[in-house]
Amino acid sequence: MNQPRINQSRRIVTELPGPRSKELDARRQAAVAPGVSSVFPLYIDRAEGAILVDVDGNSLIDLGSGIAVVSVGHADPAVVHAVRDQVARFTHTCFMVSPYEQYVAVCEELNARTPGEHEKRSALFNSGAEAVENAVKIARHATGRDGVIAFDHAYHGRTNLTMALTAKNMPYRNRFGPFAPEVYRVAMSYPYRDPEGMTGEEAAARAIEQMERQVGVENAACVLIEPIQGEGGFIVPAPGFLPAIAAWCRDNGVVFIADEIQTGFCRTGDWFACDDEGVVPDLITTAKAMAGGMPLAAVTGRAELMDGVHVGGLGGTYGGNPVSCVAALASIRTMIDHDLAGAARAIAATVTERFSTMQVDHPGIGDIRGRGAMQAIELVRPGTKEPDPDAAKRIVAACHRSGVVTLSCGSYGNVIRLLPPLVITPELLDEGLVVLADAVASEL
Numbered sequence: 001m002n003q004p005r006i007n008q009s010r011r012i013v014t015e016l017p018g019p020r021s022k023e024l025d026a027r028r029q030a031a032v033a034p035g036v037s038s039v040f041p042l043y044i045d046r047a048e049g050a051i052l053v054d055v056d057g058n059s060l061i062d063l064g065s066g067i068a069v070v071s072v073g074h075a076d077p078a079v080v081h082a083v084r085d086q087v088a089r090f091t092h093t094c095f096m097v098s099p100y101e102q103y104v105a106v107c108e109e110l111n112a113r114t115p116g117e118h119e120k121r122s123a124l125f126n127s128g129a130e131a132v133e134n135a136v137k138i139a140r141h142a143t144g145r146d147g148v149i150a151f152d153h154a155y156h157g158r159t160n161l162t163m164a165l166t167a168k169n170m171p172y173r174n175r176f177g178p179f180a181p182e183v184y185r186v187a188m189s190y191p192y193r194d195p196e197g198m199t200g201e202e203a204a205a206r207a208i209e210q211m212e213r214q215v216g217v218e219n220a221a222c223v224l225i226e227p228i229q230g231e232g233g234f235i236v237p238a239p240g241f242l243p244a245i246a247a248w249c250r251d252n253g254v255v256f257i258a259d260e261i262q263t264g265f266c267r268t269g270d271w272f273a274c275d276d277e278g279v280v281p282d283l284i285t286t287a288k289a290m291a292g293g294m295p296l297a298a299v300t301g302r303a304e305l306m307d308g309v310h311v312g313g314l315g316g317t318y319g320g321n322p323v324s325c326v327a328a329l330a331s332i333r334t335m336i337d338h339d340l341a342g343a344a345r346a347i348a349a350t351v352t353e354r355f356s357t358m359q360v361d362h363p364g365i366g367d368i369r370g371r372g373a374m375q376a377i378e379l380v381r382p383g384t385k386e387p388d389p390d391a392a393k394r395i396v397a398a399c400h401r402s403g404v405v406t407l408s409c410g411s412y413g414n415v416i417r418l419l420p421p422l423v424i425t426p427e428l429l430d431e432g433l434v435v436l437a438d439a440v441a442s443e444l
């Protein structure tokens with residue numbers, strides 16, 4: 001890996017937030033809609049690897065990757081080079097008007113790397129929500145059915161249809177309705193909160209009973225699921241759950257859509273989270289980590305489903321922007337060249353060991369879960385499973401005060417999640433985890 005130009009270490013030189021961040025925040029209050037919020041108001045000047053440098057010169061450890069986006073690290077040299085070159089060539093023609101190779105090459109990569117050996121096609125979009133919307137369009141078009149089945153604790157975006165698909169009211173849905181119709185919600189496999197000993201197959205049977213009773217096979221266009229839920233709390237379904245849901249879809253002509261927008265591109269230690277149990281989705285949505293921080297999203301799926309849509313039925317002005325496409329090709333190259341799936345597995349080993357040590361002293365850590373470099377702790381009142389969102393808030397705030405960016409999540413707001421860049425050095429990861437452990441010790 002290239003020698004980083006920004007020293008990969010934490011360095012706090014002002015109070016946090018510092019004076020320049022405070023100044024910018026005052027301007028922000030007057031200019032930016034408050035509905036768009038920030039976890040911690042440190043304004044960023046530069047970033048590299050797993051370090052963010054703010055406008056006051058503080059170096060922060062990034063354990064969030066801008067929500068699972070910069071898996072290849074900030075300012076990955078290959079991404080920077082590719083983007084610079086492409087910006088100077090051309091920034092936009094609209095693929096629907098005058099096409100270019102970069103778009104085709106990204107689709108080839110997606111078709112080759114997503115689960116399954118079958119013939120595939122891809123279409124490119126700008127955001128995760130847009131990809132989910134299009135996956136539903138394709139599934140409805142292919143089946144001639146309306147019903148879309150999603151799960152408890154699901155997060156699929158903030159547009160009207162994806163709000164309808166998202167499970168959590170605050171902050172995502174509250175007063176933003178009415179929502180798109182023909183969306184149904186069934187039980188997720190949530191091992192920590194399901195009845196003790198419930199297997200993945202049993203949890204799937206519970207969901208399937210709900211689908212058949214509430215929707216009916218003849219009305220179900222698709223089942224949409226995050227193989228590991230992201231915003232909902234890093235919920236890893238029990239083994240056997242996903243294969244059973246996928247099999248039910250196959251048997252009933254229902255399109256199985258895996259939303260791998262957060263889990264995709266090496267985050268879980270495989271290219272995709274579905275790879276873990278050999279689940280092959282009919283359609284898969286990707287975004288976040290695909291393009292190293294440039295906005296890009298995709299739907300990839302079985303050729304017979306994708307080819308069914310009439311010419312002109314899919315697209316958008318910016319979808320598959322050439323600068324984003326070259327960033328994706330460079331990111332994928334970096335993932336291969338530096339074995340970032342292997343890096344994610346190494347991160348998992350370090351993080352889970354540290355979490356287990358913390359749990360011994362802190363019974364408020366009710367559950368440790370995740371896969372690869374997406375790992376979380378769920379906080380509860382000791383001796384119960386009652387969610388403790390205030391503890392999560394306090395711990396995240398304490399980490400921020402010490403210059404470590406962590407994020408909370410979960411339907412109950414009581415989960416702390418780590419999504420470090422996969423290129424984070426072992427020393428920096430360790431330092432970040434020490435800060436987190438101190439925060440847990442002082443706040444729990």
Ligand SMILES: *Cc1c(COP(=O)(O)O)cnc(C)c1O
Nearest residue numbers: 127128129155156157230261262
């Ligand atoms: C982030 C996310 C989305 C939405 O992506 P945007 O780019 O924010 O629209 C959809 N699904 C999952 C699983 C996500 O994590």
